[in-house]
Amino acid sequence: MTAGQIDAPPVENMRERFVRVTTDLLDQDPRLAVVLADITAEAFEPARRRHPDRVVNLGIREQLLVSVAGGLALAGLRPVAHTFASFLIERAFEQIKLDLVHQGVGAVLVSAGASYDDAAYGRTHQAPGDVALLGTLPGWTVHVPGHPDEAARLLRDAAAADGLVYLRLSLDSNAAALAVEGNAFTVLRSGARGTVIAVGPLADEVLMATQGMDVTVLYAATIRPFDGPTLRATLGTAAVVLIEPYLAGTSVPAVAEALTDIPHRVLGLGVGREELRRYGTRAEHRAAHGLDAASLRARIGGFLAASCPPGGTHGRARSHAA
Amino acid sequence: MEVMPASNRYGYEDLPGLMSLMSGDEKHDHAAASTLDVLWVLYDRVLRLSPKTLGSASRDRFYLSKGHGPMAYYAVLAAKGFLGVDELAGYGGFGSVLGWHPDRNLLPGAEISSGSLGHGLPLAVGTALGLRASGLTGARVFVLIGDGELDEGSNHEAIAFAGRRGLDQLNAVVVDNASATHGWPGGIEKRFSIEGWSATRADGRNHAALEEALTAPHPGRPHVVVAAIRKASP
Numbered sequence: 335m336t337a338g339q340i341d342a343p344p345v346e347n348m349r350e351r352f353v354r355v356t357t358d359l360l361d362q363d364p365r366l367a368v369v370l371a372d373i374t375a376e377a378f379e380p381a382r383r384r385h386p387d388r389v390v391n392l393g394i395r396e397q398l399l400v401s402v403a404g405g406l407a408l409a410g411l412r413p414v415a416h417t418f419a420s421f422l423i424e425r426a427f428e429q430i431k432l433d434l435v436h437q438g439v440g441a442v443l444v445s446a447g448a449s450y451d452d453a454a455y456g457r458t459h460q461a462p463g464d465v466a467l468l469g470t471l472p473g474w475t476v477h478v479p480g481h482p483d484e485a486a487r488l489l490r491d492a493a494a495a496d497g498l499v500y501l502r503l504s505l506d507s508n509a510a511a512l513a514v515e516g517n518a519f520t521v522l523r524s525g526a527r528g529t530v531i532a533v534g535p536l537a538d539e540v541l542m543a544t545q546g547m548d549v550t551v552l553y554a555a556t557i558r559p560f561d562g563p564t565l566r567a568t569l570g571t572a573a574v575v576l577i578e579p580y581l582a583g584t585s586v587p588a589v590a591e592a593l594t595d596i597p598h599r600v601l602g603l604g605v606g607r608e609e610l611r612r613y614g615t616r617a618e619h620r621a622a623h624g625l626d627a628a629s630l631r632a633r634i635g636g637f638l639a640a641s642c643p644p645g646g647t648h649g650r651a652r653s654h655a656a
Numbered sequence: 657m658e659v660m661p662a663s664n665r666y667g668y669e670d671l672p673g674l675m676s677l678m679s680g681d682e683k684h685d686h687a688a689a690s691t692l693d694v695l696w697v698l699y700d701r702v703l704r705l706s707p708k709t710l711g712s713a714s715r716d717r718f719y720l721s722k723g724h725g726p727m728a729y730y731a732v733l734a735a736k737g738f739l740g741v742d743e744l745a746g747y748g749g750f751g752s753v754l755g756w757h758p759d760r761n762l763l764p765g766a767e768i769s770s771g772s773l774g775h776g777l778p779l780a781v782g783t784a785l786g787l788r789a790s791g792l793t794g795a796r797v798f799v800l801i802g803d804g805e806l807d808e809g810s811n812h813e814a815i816a817f818a819g820r821r822g823l824d825q826l827n828a829v830v831v832d833n834a835s836a837t838h839g840w841p842g843g844i845e846k847r848f849s850i851e852g853w854s855a856t857r858a859d860g861r862n863h864a865a866l867e868e869a870l871t872a873p874h875p876g877r878p879h880v881v882v883a884a885i886r887k888a889s890p
Contacts (some may be wrong), residue, residue: 367789369782387789398778398813405782408768410713411789413782428772429810433779436769438761 348503349374349446351482352489356414357381359493360388365412366493371399373417373446400426403441404433412442412493419445419461419502427467434498435471441499442492448504449580449605450619453612462605465557466584468500475517476500476558478534478579483511484555506535506579506616517556519564525549528573528638529565531589533557536579536625543630549638557585562592572598575634577625581605601637603630666735668696668863674731678747678754689728690833690860690885691800697866698798698829699736707737710764714792717783719768719799721776722831723757729766730754738765774808777801777828781814784826784878798827798870803844803882804835812847818878819852826878827870828853831860833885848880860885 346354353374360366360381367388370378375391382389388411392398396417403413415422422445423430434441449462468474475497479485485503492499513520519531522541525548532540533554544551550568554561557578565574574589583602590600605623612622620626624633666674671692699705704716720729727747733739739754746752753762757771770776780799787795801811818826830844840847845855854874858865860883869881 367786387785390785392813392817395813395817397810398781398817401775401778401810401814402782402785405779405784406786406789407782408717408779409783409786409790409792411786429775429778432769432772433775436759437779438769 348485353377396421400429407439416444418447423464451505480534481511519552519561523551526570542627560588578604677744692728722802723770773805774810778814803832828880854879
Protein backbone atom coordinates (compact mmCIF):
# COMPACT_ATOMS: atom_id res chain seq x y z
CA MET A 335 0.00 0.00 0.00
CA THR A 336 1.38 3.40 -0.88
CA ALA A 337 1.16 6.53 1.19
CA GLY A 338 -1.11 7.97 -1.50
CA GLN A 339 -3.63 5.19 -1.04
CA ILE A 340 -3.56 5.67 2.69
CA ASP A 341 -4.22 9.37 2.26
CA ALA A 342 -7.00 8.96 -0.30
CA PRO A 343 -9.69 6.94 1.39
CA PRO A 344 -13.41 6.66 0.87
CA VAL A 345 -15.60 8.87 3.02
CA GLU A 346 -13.92 9.01 6.39
CA ASN A 347 -14.05 11.63 9.12
CA MET A 348 -11.00 13.31 10.63
CA ARG A 349 -10.84 11.04 13.65
CA GLU A 350 -11.03 7.89 11.53
CA ARG A 351 -8.31 9.26 9.31
CA PHE A 352 -6.20 10.10 12.36
CA VAL A 353 -6.37 6.46 13.45
CA ARG A 354 -5.45 5.14 10.02
CA VAL A 355 -2.57 7.54 9.37
CA THR A 356 -1.18 7.10 12.88
CA THR A 357 -1.39 3.32 12.56
CA ASP A 358 0.64 3.63 9.36
CA LEU A 359 3.16 6.01 10.96
CA LEU A 360 3.69 3.64 13.89
CA ASP A 361 4.92 1.03 11.42
CA GLN A 362 7.38 3.47 9.91
CA ASP A 363 8.70 5.51 12.83
CA PRO A 364 10.05 3.65 15.88
CA ARG A 365 10.13 6.94 17.78
CA LEU A 366 6.35 7.42 17.63
CA ALA A 367 4.15 6.44 20.60
CA VAL A 368 0.38 6.81 21.03
CA VAL A 369 -1.20 7.41 24.41
CA LEU A 370 -4.94 7.03 24.92
CA ALA A 371 -7.49 7.36 27.70
CA ASP A 372 -10.11 4.87 26.48
CA ILE A 373 -11.47 7.26 23.83
CA THR A 374 -10.75 5.80 20.36
CA ALA A 375 -8.88 2.89 21.97
CA GLU A 376 -10.91 0.27 20.13
CA ALA A 377 -10.02 1.75 16.76
CA PHE A 378 -6.34 1.65 17.71
CA GLU A 379 -6.50 -2.02 18.73
CA PRO A 380 -4.88 -3.37 15.53
CA ALA A 381 -2.02 -0.89 16.00
CA ARG A 382 -1.72 -1.82 19.67
CA ARG A 383 -1.44 -5.50 18.81
CA ARG A 384 1.42 -4.73 16.43
CA HIS A 385 3.15 -2.26 18.75
CA PRO A 386 2.12 -3.10 22.32
CA ASP A 387 4.89 -0.97 23.83
CA ARG A 388 4.07 2.10 21.72
CA VAL A 389 0.27 2.15 21.81
CA VAL A 390 -0.78 2.52 25.42
CA ASN A 391 -4.31 2.89 26.71
CA LEU A 392 -4.17 4.29 30.25
CA GLY A 393 -7.86 3.93 30.99
CA ILE A 394 -9.93 6.97 31.94
CA ARG A 395 -6.96 8.96 33.26
CA GLU A 396 -6.49 12.26 31.47
CA GLN A 397 -4.00 13.86 33.86
CA LEU A 398 -1.85 10.77 33.39
CA LEU A 399 -2.42 10.95 29.63
CA VAL A 400 -0.59 14.25 29.31
CA SER A 401 2.05 13.47 31.95
CA VAL A 402 2.87 10.16 30.27
CA ALA A 403 3.27 12.03 26.99
CA GLY A 404 5.79 14.26 28.79
CA GLY A 405 7.59 11.28 30.30
CA LEU A 406 7.78 9.53 26.93
CA ALA A 407 9.26 12.66 25.39
CA LEU A 408 11.83 12.83 28.19
CA ALA A 409 12.83 9.28 27.17
CA GLY A 410 13.30 10.42 23.56
CA LEU A 411 10.01 9.30 22.00
CA ARG A 412 7.55 11.36 19.97
CA PRO A 413 4.26 11.07 21.88
CA VAL A 414 0.81 11.48 20.35
CA ALA A 415 -1.83 11.91 23.07
CA HIS A 416 -5.48 11.80 22.15
CA THR A 417 -8.91 12.22 23.70
CA PHE A 418 -11.82 14.66 23.55
CA ALA A 419 -10.75 18.32 23.59
CA SER A 420 -12.57 19.03 26.84
CA PHE A 421 -10.54 16.40 28.70
CA LEU A 422 -7.28 16.76 26.80
CA ILE A 423 -6.90 20.53 27.07
CA GLU A 424 -9.23 21.72 29.82
CA ARG A 425 -9.10 18.89 32.35
CA ALA A 426 -5.35 18.33 32.03
CA PHE A 427 -4.29 21.92 31.51
CA GLU A 428 -1.70 22.09 34.30
CA GLN A 429 -0.12 18.91 32.96
CA ILE A 430 0.15 20.62 29.57
CA LYS A 431 1.71 23.69 31.17
CA LEU A 432 4.19 21.82 33.37
CA ASP A 433 4.76 18.31 32.04
CA LEU A 434 5.17 19.41 28.43
CA VAL A 435 5.94 23.13 28.14
CA HIS A 436 7.87 23.69 31.37
CA GLN A 437 9.88 20.47 30.94
CA GLY A 438 10.88 21.78 27.52
CA VAL A 439 9.72 18.69 25.62
CA GLY A 440 7.51 18.27 22.56
CA ALA A 441 4.32 16.33 21.96
CA VAL A 442 1.42 16.05 19.54
CA LEU A 443 -1.98 16.51 21.17
CA VAL A 444 -4.84 15.36 18.96
CA SER A 445 -8.34 16.17 20.09
CA ALA A 446 -11.79 15.15 18.95
CA GLY A 447 -15.12 16.74 19.75
CA ALA A 448 -14.23 20.33 18.92
CA SER A 449 -16.67 23.03 20.06
CA TYR A 450 -19.97 21.21 19.61
CA ASP A 451 -19.38 18.07 17.54
CA ASP A 452 -21.39 16.02 19.99
CA ALA A 453 -23.91 18.71 20.77
CA ALA A 454 -26.45 16.30 22.26
CA TYR A 455 -24.01 15.47 25.08
CA GLY A 456 -24.26 19.04 26.30
CA ARG A 457 -21.69 21.35 27.85
CA THR A 458 -19.44 18.60 29.28
CA HIS A 459 -18.28 17.64 25.79
CA GLN A 460 -17.98 21.12 24.34
CA ALA A 461 -14.55 22.73 24.37
CA PRO A 462 -14.73 26.07 22.56
CA GLY A 463 -12.03 27.48 24.85
CA ASP A 464 -9.25 25.05 23.96
CA VAL A 465 -7.35 27.23 21.48
CA ALA A 466 -7.60 30.27 23.74
CA LEU A 467 -6.24 28.24 26.67
CA LEU A 468 -3.25 27.00 24.67
CA GLY A 469 -2.73 30.61 23.63
CA THR A 470 -1.68 31.38 27.20
CA LEU A 471 1.34 29.11 26.75
CA PRO A 472 4.44 29.60 24.58
CA GLY A 473 5.57 27.41 21.73
CA TRP A 474 2.38 25.79 20.46
CA THR A 475 1.57 25.20 16.83
CA VAL A 476 -2.21 24.93 16.57
CA HIS A 477 -3.76 23.22 13.55
CA VAL A 478 -7.49 23.44 12.85
CA PRO A 479 -7.86 21.33 9.70
CA GLY A 480 -10.97 21.80 7.60
CA HIS A 481 -10.92 18.41 5.91
CA PRO A 482 -9.65 14.89 6.67
CA ASP A 483 -7.00 15.21 3.93
CA GLU A 484 -5.63 18.34 5.60
CA ALA A 485 -5.69 16.60 8.97
CA ALA A 486 -3.71 13.68 7.54
CA ARG A 487 -1.05 15.91 6.11
CA LEU A 488 -0.73 18.08 9.22
CA LEU A 489 -0.53 14.94 11.35
CA ARG A 490 2.29 13.47 9.28
CA ASP A 491 4.24 16.72 9.55
CA ALA A 492 3.62 16.95 13.29
CA ALA A 493 4.69 13.36 13.90
CA ALA A 494 7.96 13.96 12.06
CA ALA A 495 8.73 17.17 13.97
CA ASP A 496 9.85 17.74 17.56
CA GLY A 497 7.81 20.63 18.90
CA LEU A 498 4.48 21.22 20.60
CA VAL A 499 1.61 20.63 18.19
CA TYR A 500 -2.14 20.68 18.80
CA LEU A 501 -4.29 19.10 16.11
CA ARG A 502 -7.95 19.96 16.60
CA LEU A 503 -10.12 17.45 14.77
CA SER A 504 -13.81 17.93 14.11
CA LEU A 505 -16.73 16.09 12.58
CA ASP A 506 -17.36 19.30 10.63
CA SER A 507 -15.55 19.39 7.34
CA ASN A 508 -15.44 21.43 4.17
CA ALA A 509 -16.52 19.62 1.00
CA ALA A 510 -13.01 19.53 -0.40
CA ALA A 511 -9.53 19.88 1.03
CA LEU A 512 -7.94 23.27 0.47
CA ALA A 513 -4.37 23.86 -0.60
CA VAL A 514 -2.26 24.53 2.45
CA GLU A 515 1.40 25.52 2.29
CA GLY A 516 3.23 25.03 5.58
CA ASN A 517 1.62 27.15 8.30
CA ALA A 518 0.68 29.96 5.87
CA PHE A 519 -2.81 31.26 5.18
CA THR A 520 -4.19 30.43 1.73
CA VAL A 521 -5.76 33.16 -0.41
CA LEU A 522 -9.17 31.83 -1.50
CA ARG A 523 -10.44 35.07 -2.99
CA SER A 524 -9.11 38.60 -3.51
CA GLY A 525 -11.03 41.82 -2.98
CA ALA A 526 -10.62 45.42 -1.88
CA ARG A 527 -13.15 46.18 0.85
CA GLY A 528 -11.84 44.03 3.65
CA THR A 529 -10.33 40.69 4.65
CA VAL A 530 -12.24 37.70 5.96
CA ILE A 531 -10.17 34.97 7.60
CA ALA A 532 -11.91 31.58 7.69
CA VAL A 533 -10.49 29.03 10.06
CA GLY A 534 -10.72 25.27 9.42
CA PRO A 535 -14.11 23.67 8.83
CA LEU A 536 -15.94 27.01 8.55
CA ALA A 537 -14.38 27.79 5.15
CA ASP A 538 -17.34 26.55 3.10
CA GLU A 539 -19.81 28.58 5.15
CA VAL A 540 -17.59 31.66 4.79
CA LEU A 541 -17.23 31.26 1.03
CA MET A 542 -21.01 30.99 0.72
CA ALA A 543 -21.52 33.95 3.05
CA THR A 544 -19.15 36.21 1.12
CA GLN A 545 -20.42 35.30 -2.34
CA GLY A 546 -20.36 38.47 -4.48
CA MET A 547 -18.68 40.60 -1.79
CA ASP A 548 -15.58 42.55 -2.77
CA VAL A 549 -13.40 41.04 -0.04
CA THR A 550 -10.27 38.98 0.33
CA VAL A 551 -10.93 35.58 1.88
CA LEU A 552 -8.01 33.89 3.58
CA TYR A 553 -8.08 30.30 4.78
CA ALA A 554 -6.26 29.17 7.91
CA ALA A 555 -5.76 25.51 8.74
CA THR A 556 -3.04 26.66 11.13
CA ILE A 557 -3.90 29.49 13.50
CA ARG A 558 -0.74 29.42 15.68
CA PRO A 559 1.67 30.66 14.61
CA PHE A 560 -0.61 33.32 13.13
CA ASP A 561 0.32 34.20 9.55
CA GLY A 562 0.55 37.97 9.96
CA PRO A 563 2.73 38.43 6.85
CA THR A 564 0.05 37.04 4.51
CA LEU A 565 -2.63 39.14 6.21
CA ARG A 566 -0.50 42.27 5.69
CA ALA A 567 0.53 41.39 2.14
CA THR A 568 -3.06 40.91 0.99
CA LEU A 569 -4.62 43.73 3.02
CA GLY A 570 -6.86 46.19 1.17
CA THR A 571 -9.20 48.20 3.37
CA ALA A 572 -7.95 47.51 6.88
CA ALA A 573 -11.15 45.85 8.07
CA VAL A 574 -10.63 42.27 9.18
CA VAL A 575 -13.28 39.68 10.04
CA LEU A 576 -11.90 36.64 11.80
CA ILE A 577 -14.19 33.59 11.80
CA GLU A 578 -13.08 30.82 14.13
CA PRO A 579 -14.92 27.56 14.93
CA TYR A 580 -14.14 28.00 18.64
CA LEU A 581 -14.40 30.84 21.17
CA ALA A 582 -15.17 34.11 19.38
CA GLY A 583 -12.26 36.53 19.36
CA THR A 584 -9.61 33.94 20.24
CA SER A 585 -7.19 35.25 17.61
CA VAL A 586 -8.18 38.92 17.62
CA PRO A 587 -5.03 39.80 19.61
CA ALA A 588 -2.97 38.09 16.89
CA VAL A 589 -4.63 40.29 14.25
CA ALA A 590 -3.92 43.35 16.37
CA GLU A 591 -0.30 42.29 16.75
CA ALA A 592 0.08 41.77 12.99
CA LEU A 593 -1.40 45.22 12.27
CA THR A 594 0.14 47.19 15.13
CA ASP A 595 1.28 50.01 12.82
CA ILE A 596 -1.87 50.11 10.67
CA PRO A 597 -5.12 51.74 11.83
CA HIS A 598 -7.62 48.94 11.46
CA ARG A 599 -10.92 47.52 12.58
CA VAL A 600 -11.42 43.90 13.51
CA LEU A 601 -14.47 41.72 14.15
CA GLY A 602 -13.98 38.36 15.85
CA LEU A 603 -16.74 35.83 15.18
CA GLY A 604 -16.95 32.35 16.63
CA VAL A 605 -18.57 30.37 19.39
CA GLY A 606 -20.15 32.55 22.06
CA ARG A 607 -18.90 32.59 25.64
CA GLU A 608 -22.35 32.06 27.16
CA GLU A 609 -23.58 28.51 27.64
CA LEU A 610 -26.39 27.74 25.25
CA ARG A 611 -27.83 24.98 27.48
CA ARG A 612 -29.14 23.32 24.33
CA TYR A 613 -28.65 19.80 22.99
CA GLY A 614 -29.48 19.01 19.35
CA THR A 615 -27.14 18.90 16.38
CA ARG A 616 -23.96 20.50 15.14
CA ALA A 617 -25.90 22.42 12.50
CA GLU A 618 -28.24 23.80 15.15
CA HIS A 619 -25.33 24.93 17.29
CA ARG A 620 -23.57 26.49 14.31
CA ALA A 621 -26.69 28.51 13.60
CA ALA A 622 -27.22 29.39 17.28
CA HIS A 623 -23.73 30.88 17.38
CA GLY A 624 -24.38 32.79 14.16
CA LEU A 625 -21.85 30.78 12.17
CA ASP A 626 -24.11 29.52 9.39
CA ALA A 627 -23.70 31.18 5.97
CA ALA A 628 -26.80 33.40 6.22
CA SER A 629 -25.92 34.77 9.67
CA LEU A 630 -22.30 35.25 8.67
CA ARG A 631 -23.30 37.15 5.54
CA ALA A 632 -25.39 39.56 7.56
CA ARG A 633 -22.71 40.11 10.21
CA ILE A 634 -19.84 40.47 7.74
CA GLY A 635 -21.91 42.77 5.53
CA GLY A 636 -22.88 44.98 8.43
CA PHE A 637 -19.32 45.28 9.65
CA LEU A 638 -17.91 46.09 6.22
CA ALA A 639 -20.63 48.65 5.52
CA ALA A 640 -19.66 50.47 8.70
CA SER A 641 -16.03 50.46 7.58
CA CYS A 642 -16.79 52.08 4.22
CA PRO A 643 -18.96 55.11 4.83
CA PRO A 644 -19.73 57.19 1.73
CA GLY A 645 -16.53 58.93 0.82
CA GLY A 646 -14.48 56.62 2.99
CA THR A 647 -11.33 55.29 1.36
CA HIS A 648 -8.69 52.73 1.95
CA GLY A 649 -6.33 53.73 4.74
CA ARG A 650 -8.80 55.97 6.53
CA ALA A 651 -10.62 53.27 8.44
CA ARG A 652 -11.19 54.24 12.05
CA SER A 653 -10.70 52.10 15.12
CA HIS A 654 -14.05 50.68 16.07
CA ALA A 655 -15.07 48.18 18.70
CA ALA A 656 -17.28 45.64 16.96
CA MET B 657 29.33 26.84 35.34
CA GLU B 658 32.14 24.33 35.59
CA VAL B 659 31.01 20.88 36.52
CA MET B 660 33.52 19.07 38.68
CA PRO B 661 34.84 15.73 37.58
CA ALA B 662 33.07 12.87 39.30
CA SER B 663 35.05 12.28 42.43
CA ASN B 664 34.75 11.40 46.03
CA ARG B 665 35.80 14.85 47.12
CA TYR B 666 32.64 15.28 49.13
CA GLY B 667 31.07 12.76 51.44
CA TYR B 668 27.85 12.56 53.42
CA GLU B 669 29.44 14.51 56.26
CA ASP B 670 30.02 17.45 53.93
CA LEU B 671 26.33 17.89 53.08
CA PRO B 672 25.48 20.18 56.02
CA GLY B 673 28.31 22.49 55.02
CA LEU B 674 27.15 22.54 51.39
CA MET B 675 23.62 23.33 52.52
CA SER B 676 24.94 26.18 54.65
CA LEU B 677 26.27 27.78 51.48
CA MET B 678 22.65 28.03 50.31
CA SER B 679 20.96 28.94 53.58
CA GLY B 680 23.68 31.36 54.65
CA ASP B 681 23.52 30.18 58.26
CA GLU B 682 25.60 27.89 60.40
CA LYS B 683 22.83 26.30 62.40
CA HIS B 684 22.47 23.31 60.10
CA ASP B 685 18.78 22.91 61.00
CA HIS B 686 18.16 22.20 57.35
CA ALA B 687 20.41 19.15 57.59
CA ALA B 688 17.42 17.51 59.23
CA ALA B 689 15.69 17.66 55.83
CA SER B 690 13.54 14.56 55.51
CA THR B 691 14.86 13.76 52.05
CA LEU B 692 18.58 14.12 52.77
CA ASP B 693 19.43 10.50 53.56
CA VAL B 694 17.30 9.02 50.80
CA LEU B 695 18.89 11.36 48.27
CA TRP B 696 22.38 10.54 49.45
CA VAL B 697 21.83 6.78 49.35
CA LEU B 698 20.31 7.02 45.86
CA TYR B 699 23.17 9.04 44.42
CA ASP B 700 25.94 7.34 46.41
CA ARG B 701 24.87 3.72 46.24
CA VAL B 702 21.92 3.06 43.94
CA LEU B 703 21.70 5.17 40.78
CA ARG B 704 23.81 4.15 37.79
CA LEU B 705 24.38 7.77 36.94
CA SER B 706 27.26 10.21 36.98
CA PRO B 707 27.89 13.63 35.47
CA LYS B 708 29.67 11.82 32.63
CA THR B 709 26.67 9.61 31.79
CA LEU B 710 24.06 12.35 32.06
CA GLY B 711 23.61 12.29 28.28
CA SER B 712 23.42 8.50 27.99
CA ALA B 713 20.04 7.07 26.95
CA SER B 714 20.57 3.98 29.10
CA ARG B 715 21.30 5.87 32.33
CA ASP B 716 19.16 5.55 35.42
CA ARG B 717 16.91 8.56 36.00
CA PHE B 718 16.05 10.27 39.25
CA TYR B 719 12.90 12.43 39.29
CA LEU B 720 12.50 14.66 42.34
CA SER B 721 8.75 15.08 42.41
CA LYS B 722 8.58 16.73 45.79
CA GLY B 723 10.42 19.80 44.56
CA HIS B 724 9.88 21.76 47.76
CA GLY B 725 12.93 22.61 49.87
CA PRO B 726 15.45 21.30 47.36
CA MET B 727 18.56 22.33 49.31
CA ALA B 728 19.31 18.72 50.20
CA TYR B 729 18.96 17.78 46.52
CA TYR B 730 21.28 20.54 45.36
CA ALA B 731 23.80 19.67 48.07
CA VAL B 732 23.87 16.04 46.92
CA LEU B 733 24.14 17.07 43.26
CA ALA B 734 27.05 19.36 44.17
CA ALA B 735 28.75 16.68 46.24
CA LYS B 736 28.51 14.26 43.32
CA GLY B 737 29.79 16.70 40.72
CA PHE B 738 26.55 17.46 38.83
CA LEU B 739 26.76 21.07 39.91
CA GLY B 740 29.55 23.46 40.82
CA VAL B 741 29.82 24.17 44.54
CA ASP B 742 30.28 27.83 43.62
CA GLU B 743 26.68 27.88 42.36
CA LEU B 744 25.20 27.12 45.77
CA ALA B 745 25.51 30.59 47.29
CA GLY B 746 23.23 32.04 44.60
CA TYR B 747 20.32 29.83 45.70
CA GLY B 748 16.99 31.41 44.82
CA GLY B 749 18.58 34.45 43.16
CA PHE B 750 17.41 35.94 39.87
CA GLY B 751 20.51 34.82 37.99
CA SER B 752 20.90 31.48 39.75
CA VAL B 753 20.25 28.08 38.21
CA LEU B 754 19.11 26.92 41.65
CA GLY B 755 15.52 27.90 42.38
CA TRP B 756 13.30 27.04 45.30
CA HIS B 757 11.90 24.53 42.82
CA PRO B 758 14.28 22.91 40.31
CA ASP B 759 14.16 23.68 36.58
CA ARG B 760 15.75 21.02 34.36
CA ASN B 761 16.29 23.56 31.62
CA LEU B 762 18.53 25.59 33.92
CA LEU B 763 20.19 22.77 35.84
CA PRO B 764 21.31 19.86 33.66
CA GLY B 765 21.64 17.51 36.64
CA ALA B 766 17.93 17.85 37.40
CA GLU B 767 16.04 15.35 35.26
CA ILE B 768 12.66 17.07 35.69
CA SER B 769 11.37 20.49 36.62
CA SER B 770 9.15 20.12 39.65
CA GLY B 771 7.50 21.99 42.48
CA SER B 772 3.81 21.57 41.74
CA LEU B 773 2.89 18.38 43.56
CA GLY B 774 1.76 15.22 41.85
CA HIS B 775 3.67 15.46 38.57
CA GLY B 776 6.84 13.40 39.14
CA LEU B 777 5.30 9.95 39.40
CA PRO B 778 3.07 10.36 36.31
CA LEU B 779 6.06 11.66 34.32
CA ALA B 780 8.12 8.71 35.56
CA VAL B 781 5.43 6.31 34.34
CA GLY B 782 5.79 7.82 30.86
CA THR B 783 9.57 7.58 30.97
CA ALA B 784 9.46 3.97 32.15
CA LEU B 785 7.13 3.18 29.23
CA GLY B 786 9.46 5.03 26.86
CA LEU B 787 12.57 3.21 28.05
CA ARG B 788 10.83 -0.13 27.61
CA ALA B 789 9.57 0.83 24.15
CA SER B 790 13.12 1.82 23.22
CA GLY B 791 14.52 -1.52 24.34
CA LEU B 792 16.39 0.10 27.22
CA THR B 793 15.15 -2.43 29.75
CA GLY B 794 18.20 -2.06 31.98
CA ALA B 795 17.58 1.59 32.79
CA ARG B 796 15.55 2.40 35.88
CA VAL B 797 13.52 5.43 36.92
CA PHE B 798 13.46 6.45 40.57
CA VAL B 799 11.01 9.08 41.71
CA LEU B 800 10.86 10.70 45.14
CA ILE B 801 7.51 11.83 46.48
CA GLY B 802 6.23 12.88 49.89
CA ASP B 803 3.43 11.35 51.95
CA GLY B 804 1.59 14.68 51.84
CA GLU B 805 2.08 14.84 48.09
CA LEU B 806 0.18 11.57 47.79
CA ASP B 807 -2.96 13.63 48.45
CA GLU B 808 -2.80 14.75 44.82
CA GLY B 809 -5.14 12.57 42.77
CA SER B 810 -2.77 12.50 39.79
CA ASN B 811 -0.53 10.12 41.78
CA HIS B 812 -3.34 7.63 42.07
CA GLU B 813 -3.90 7.59 38.33
CA ALA B 814 -0.20 6.72 38.04
CA ILE B 815 -0.07 4.18 40.88
CA ALA B 816 -3.01 2.16 39.56
CA PHE B 817 -1.82 2.13 35.97
CA ALA B 818 1.84 1.38 36.73
CA GLY B 819 0.90 -1.53 38.97
CA ARG B 820 -1.48 -3.10 36.51
CA ARG B 821 0.97 -2.60 33.68
CA GLY B 822 3.80 -4.21 35.66
CA LEU B 823 6.28 -1.40 35.02
CA ASP B 824 9.25 -3.00 36.73
CA GLN B 825 11.67 -0.26 35.65
CA LEU B 826 9.75 2.16 37.85
CA ASN B 827 10.78 2.74 41.46
CA ALA B 828 9.15 5.16 43.87
CA VAL B 829 10.35 6.38 47.23
CA VAL B 830 7.74 7.93 49.47
CA VAL B 831 9.35 9.96 52.22
CA ASP B 832 6.86 9.55 55.03
CA ASN B 833 7.12 12.15 57.75
CA ALA B 834 3.39 11.92 58.51
CA SER B 835 2.65 15.27 56.91
CA ALA B 836 -0.53 14.31 55.01
CA THR B 837 -3.38 16.28 56.56
CA HIS B 838 -5.79 13.35 56.67
CA GLY B 839 -3.21 10.59 56.95
CA TRP B 840 -3.08 7.18 55.25
CA PRO B 841 -4.81 4.73 57.59
CA GLY B 842 -3.52 1.21 57.09
CA GLY B 843 -0.22 2.48 55.69
CA ILE B 844 1.05 4.02 52.49
CA GLU B 845 2.45 0.72 51.24
CA LYS B 846 -1.05 -0.69 51.00
CA ARG B 847 -2.08 1.99 48.45
CA PHE B 848 0.64 0.65 46.18
CA SER B 849 0.58 -3.09 46.92
CA ILE B 850 -3.14 -3.42 46.29
CA GLU B 851 -2.49 -2.04 42.80
CA GLY B 852 0.19 -4.63 42.09
CA TRP B 853 3.37 -2.94 43.29
CA SER B 854 6.16 -4.51 45.28
CA ALA B 855 6.20 -2.46 48.49
CA THR B 856 8.44 -2.20 51.51
CA ARG B 857 9.15 0.17 54.38
CA ALA B 858 12.54 1.27 55.66
CA ASP B 859 14.01 3.62 58.22
CA GLY B 860 14.52 6.83 56.22
CA ARG B 861 17.71 7.69 58.14
CA ASN B 862 19.38 4.27 57.97
CA HIS B 863 21.59 4.12 54.90
CA ALA B 864 22.10 0.36 54.88
CA ALA B 865 18.38 -0.28 55.29
CA LEU B 866 17.53 2.22 52.55
CA GLU B 867 20.07 0.70 50.17
CA GLU B 868 18.71 -2.77 50.77
CA ALA B 869 15.10 -1.65 50.24
CA LEU B 870 15.92 0.39 47.13
CA THR B 871 17.82 -2.45 45.47
CA ALA B 872 15.48 -5.31 46.37
CA PRO B 873 14.55 -7.30 43.24
CA HIS B 874 10.98 -6.80 41.98
CA PRO B 875 10.62 -8.66 38.69
CA GLY B 876 7.50 -7.81 36.74
CA ARG B 877 6.25 -5.12 39.14
CA PRO B 878 7.06 -1.54 40.03
CA HIS B 879 8.60 -1.06 43.46
CA VAL B 880 7.95 1.41 46.23
CA VAL B 881 10.00 2.10 49.34
CA VAL B 882 8.27 4.02 52.09
CA ALA B 883 11.10 5.83 53.87
CA ALA B 884 9.88 6.56 57.37
CA ILE B 885 11.11 9.77 58.98
CA ARG B 886 10.33 10.61 62.57
CA LYS B 887 9.36 14.25 62.77
CA ALA B 888 11.94 16.31 64.64
CA SER B 889 10.83 17.01 68.22
CA PRO B 890 9.79 20.63 68.68
